[in-house]
Structure formats: structure tokens, C-alpha cells
Amino acid sequence: MKILLTRKIHDFAIKELKKRYDVEIYTGKIPMPKKLLISKIKDKDGLVCYPYDIIDADVINAGTKLKAISTYSVGYDHIDVKTASKRGIVVGYTPEVLTRATADLTMALMLSLFRRITEGDKLIRDNKWRTVFGPYEFLGTDLYQKTLGIFGMGRIGKAVAQRAEGFEMNIIYHNRTRLSKKEEKRLGVRYVSLDNLFSTSDVVSIHSPYTPQTHEIVNLRLFKKMKKTAFLINTSRGKIINEKDLVIALERKMIAGAGLDVFQKEPIDANNPIVKQDNVIVMPHSGSATVETRRKMAEIAVKNLVSGLAGRKMVYQVKT
Numbered sequence: 001m002k003i004l005l006t007r008k009i010h011d012f013a014i015k016e017l018k019k020r021y022d023v024e025i026y027t028g029k030i031p032m033p034k035k036l037l038i039s040k041i042k043d044k045d046g047l048v049c050y051p052y053d054i055i056d057a058d059v060i061n062a063g064t065k066l067k068a069i070s071t072y073s074v075g076y077d078h079i080d081v082k083t084a085s086k087r088g089i090v091v092g093y094t095p096e097v098l099t100r101a102t103a104d105l106t107m108a109l110m111l112s113l114f115r116r117i118t119e120g121d122k123l124i125r126d127n128k129w130r131t132v133f134g135p136y137e138f139l140g141t142d143l144y145q146k147t148l149g150i151f152g153m154g155r156i157g158k159a160v161a162q163r164a165e166g167f168e169m170n171i172i173y174h175n176r177t178r179l180s181k182k183e184e185k186r187l188g189v190r191y192v193s194l195d196n197l198f199s200t201s202d203v204v205s206i207h208s209p210y211t212p213q214t215h216e217i218v219n220l221r222l223f224k225k226m227k228k229t230a231f232l233i234n235t236s237r238g239k240i241i242n243e244k245d246l247v248i249a250l251e252r253k254m255i256a257g258a259g260l261d262v263f264q265k266e267p268i269d270a271n272n273p274i275v276k277q278d279n280v281i282v283m284p285h286s287g288s289a290t291v292e293t294r295r296k297m298a299e300i301a302v303k304n305l306v307s308g309l310a311g312r313k314m315v316y317q318v319k320t
Contacts, residue, residue, distance in 0.1 A: 067309055
């Protein structure tokens with residue numbers, strides 16, 4: 001069987017794949033151009049892709065021999081799952097393993113915003129720290145007893161709640177499906193409406209999956225409901241936020257700031273208005289970027305592909 005990798009993966013994973021298949025690895029500019037992807041997929045049985053690869057109907061239908069798609073990501077909104085299903089092609093993804101790493105980054109962004117860590121770093125590097133600060137200068141905010149609003153209470157949302165509990169925060173959440181009372185009690189969280197979440201939280205953290213229903217759902221209407229002292233954090237998907245509205249909210253000081261690991265278009269351009277805001281911390285979509293997590297993702301991506309091509313159920317297979 002022949003498989004295509006849209007980008008080089010870990011050496012141990014490539015070695016494992018080469019034991020079983022004829023492996024072709026794309027090494028050019030990322031992401032792989034669509035026309036080239038279509039031409040290369042024609043004789044392939046399997047595909048390993050990344051979240052920035054658009055695996056739409058054109059690509060899937062060009063792969064006349066395609067049997068399995070394995071994405072190196074927890075999200076799979078970049079894959080036309082319906083078309084794949086109609087063709088009998090199974091799709092695998094890598095959830096759970098990046099839960100802890102992404103939750104940790106969320107807390108890191110929260111702490112940086114509340115305690116002005118990146119501001120302080122820049123202040124010193126720019127040689128602007130001229131005097132020892134007094135009682136009213138360069139003040140941050142405690143996380144203690146502040147209200148954290150979690151939008152999306154899946155694996156990562158729950159992991160963030162568990163971490164926030166250690167900081168003695170009050171935790172509310174909104175989710176498409178409400179948790180059981182037993183689960184809410186275990187996590188120490190309280191269910192509220194989306195509007196209530198944005199109006200009462202001191203920090204809103206987004207962990208909802210990207211769907212047509214959540215496309216730019218976080219917009220000016222919700223920003224207007226937020227406290228002027230509140231922060232927004234997004235480690236989920238960039239398209240959940242209307243970025244033009246976010247810039248307006250930041251420039252007009254409708255909210256205190258934001259911590260963003262994801263954007264509508266990635267890599268984000270340095271001239272993007274979001275990057276120009278002093279009250280924003282930006283990260284290069286690195287929620288899962290730890291040595292341990294990325295290696296585990298590679299292991300699962302390989303296992304998914306091997307199982308799918310062998311006609312067995314994948315370790316993590318997208319339900320259709």
C-alpha cells in the first residue's frame with residue numbers, strides 16, 4: 001500500500017510506517033498546495049495530514065484508492081468527513097493526549113494576563129524600568145475568587161476547571177449539552193447561559209469545537225456584555241471569534257485584554273491589528289507543543305492509519 005504524509009512526522013513514526021507501506025513525504029512549503037495534493041493522492045491508500053491541510057471533497061474524491069485518513073490533531077473540521085464516509089474512508093484523530101498540555105497553556109495565558117508577565121518582561125527589555133514600583137504601580141490581579149467562565153466543557157474544558165479550582169476560582173460554564181449534576185459537583189462548576197457566562201466572568205476561556213454553529217459566535221454582541229476588567233482566552237479554534245469585533249473591543253477598552261493561541265488565518269501576520277494591541281498575548285498555536293504530547297500524537301496518528309488500512313477500528317475514529 002502507498003501512503004502520503006503532507007509533512008514530515010517524528011522519525012520513529014516514519015520508521016514504523018516504512019516497515020509496512022510505500023511512504024511519500026511532502027517536504028515543500030506548508031501547507032501542501034491543493035493541486036499538488038490532488039495529484040499525489042490519486043494512487044494513495046492512506047493519508048496523514050495536519051490541521052492546516054484542507055481535505056475537502058475535491059481531495060477526497062481524487063483519492064480513488066483512499067481507505068484511511070489520519071490527522072495529526074484533535075480537531076478534524078478541516079476534513080470533509082461526510083464525503084469520506086460516503087466513500088467508505090475512515091478518519092482518525094488524536095484527542096485526549098493533548099488535553100493536559102492545552103489546559104496548562106490556558107492557565108499560563110491566564111496567569112500572564114492577570115499578573116502582567118509579558119508586560120513586565122518587555123518593560124525591562126525595553127529599559128523602561130526606571131524606579132522601584134510603589135503601592136499603586138504595575139498592579140496585576142489575583143486569580144483567587146475570580147469567576148472563570150468556560151465555554152465548552154469537553155475534555156480540555158474540564159481539565160482547565162480542575163486546574164482553576166486549585167487557584168480557588170469560581171467556575172461557571174456553558175456547553176451544548178449540560179453535564180450531569182454529579183459531574184458538576186465533582187468539578188465544582190455551575191451551568192449558565194452563554195450570555196450570562198460572558199456578562200459575569202472575570203475571564204472567559206474558549207474550549208468549544210469549531211462547527212457551523214460556533215462560527216464567529218464570540219462577537220461584538222458578547223464583548224459588549226463583558227466586564228471592562230475581564231479577559232478573553234482562546235486555545236480552541238480561531239474561527240470561533242470574530243477577530244474584527246475583537247479588535248474593536250480591545251481598542252475601545254470594552255475588555256481588559258486577551259490571550260490567544262489560535263487565529264482565523266495561521267500563521268497570523270505581524271501586521272494583523274490583533275498583534276498590534278498592547279493588551280493581547282499571542283502564541284503560535286502551540287497548545288499541544290510539548291515533547292511528550294507531540295510524540296504521543298505521532299504514535300496515535302500511526303496507529304490510527306495502520307488500523308484503518310487493515311480494516312480495523314482506529315484507536316480514535318471520527319463517528320459518522
